[in-house]
Amino acid sequence: MATLEQTIDVNVPVHAAYNQWLRFEDYPRFMEGVREVQERDASHLHWRAERHEQEVEWDTEFIERIPDQLISWREIDGRHRGSLAFEPLRPNVTRLRMHMEFDAIPIDKEGAMTQRIAQDLARFRQMVEAQNGSDTAQEAQGDSAHARSESRSGAQAWLRSQFAGWEDPMALVKKMTEEMDGLFSRYIGRPIAARFGEGGVAGKWMPAVEITQRDDRLLICIDLPGIPRQDVQLLIQRDKVTVEGERREPPARPEVPGFRRSERSYGPFHRSIPLPEGVNADTAEAAMRDGVLEISFAMPDPSAVGGRRVDIG
Structure with missing residues (x-):
């Protein structure tokens, strides 16, 4: 059995992150290849996605749902199971801990799966922060913006202050990819980005x-x-x-x-x-x-x- 884990911090309260993850209709917005997720009943979801230019469908059921703490699930046919834990770090910062278990993943596919999960979580962070706002990011970046614009005033200074908390949502994806490239180059000898570039994935x-x-x-x-x-x-x-x-x-x-x-x-x-x-x-x-x-x-x-x-x- 193959096990994959990913962790990411999002700048929203824990209840905002938990509630957003339960909006299944939004999954196609941040999950790569997912086209539609339908809620069959309180315990079951039906998935439709595109994998390797082919449409696939499957069903999952929830194993456990603890508000603001944990969501766990399994695929009906038993090929994989997973959980997402929500850990409040500060009033406006939540750590998400994704744990996935697969019956089998070819060794040359583990890197692709790891990167896909990391990017899905990064897109989720960008979406939930945009929808709920990020007081922590606004304070930190707002102070920096104020320091750079002390000598400026008027409409331009006002405009900069309005976007002080707006950040590049791909920055985290790039950082995580670089760190993963370093890890894979040390233990496997081939960066992820190079493998994907050659394959044109x-x-x-x-x-x-x-x-x-x-x-x-x-x-x-x-x-x-x-x-x-x-x-x-x-x-x-x-x-x-x-x-x-x-x-x-x-x-x-x-x-x-x-x-x-x-x-x-x-x-x-x-x-x-x-x-x-x-x-x-x-x-x-x-x-x-x-x-x-x-x-x-x-x-x-x-x-x-x-x-x-x-x-x-």
Whole structure:
């Protein structure tokens, strides 16, 4: 039996992390290859996913659910079982401890499975922090942003402060991949990234985002190379922008022999970007040019956002 374990810290209270994990309809947003999860009853889930360009389905049942502490499950046919423990480290920080057991995993597939679980957890962290906010990250990064902008004021300083807690969600994925590469290179002699690059294995990805101010407009640019406009969905809400879509892999041509090395990633993506306080979502304008989605909003008056002083009678 093969056993895999992963640990990650998320900057939300334990009840927020636990409740988000029970939103099964959100699993396709952060689990690679998962297309749909249906809740059959209080104890059973039906899964539909894509593995190696083939659609697969299976059923799982919950073994134990302890609110804010533990969720454990097993696959009905017995091929794997797992658990996710929730450990409160601080009021706004929760440690997730994933434990998975498989009947058998080929030795050359263990690295791929380990990396996939790590990336799934990293995407879960990005999603739950975006939806619930991160007081710890905002405080730490807000202090740093304030130190860099002491001599600046006005609309630009206000805009920076609004995004002080917004971080690159791929930073953790990159860090974990580097650490795993080091581990595998010491004990196996071959980094994970190199193995995946040679094989051209596709994985979930997140497009890069840039947020800037141009005159009186707030501009959000999202890199979506190679994705047709009709495959991108844009939802603008009062306090955030959500972009979803899929970059499809070109169809395989097995009849044409040749060498292939790919570092590109394919599959669905999801980005949720918080809007600064005071930005009016009704002023949004969007256009897609040369593989870049541009979304702009009218900038609010910083003095109006900051409020006003009132004398106490």
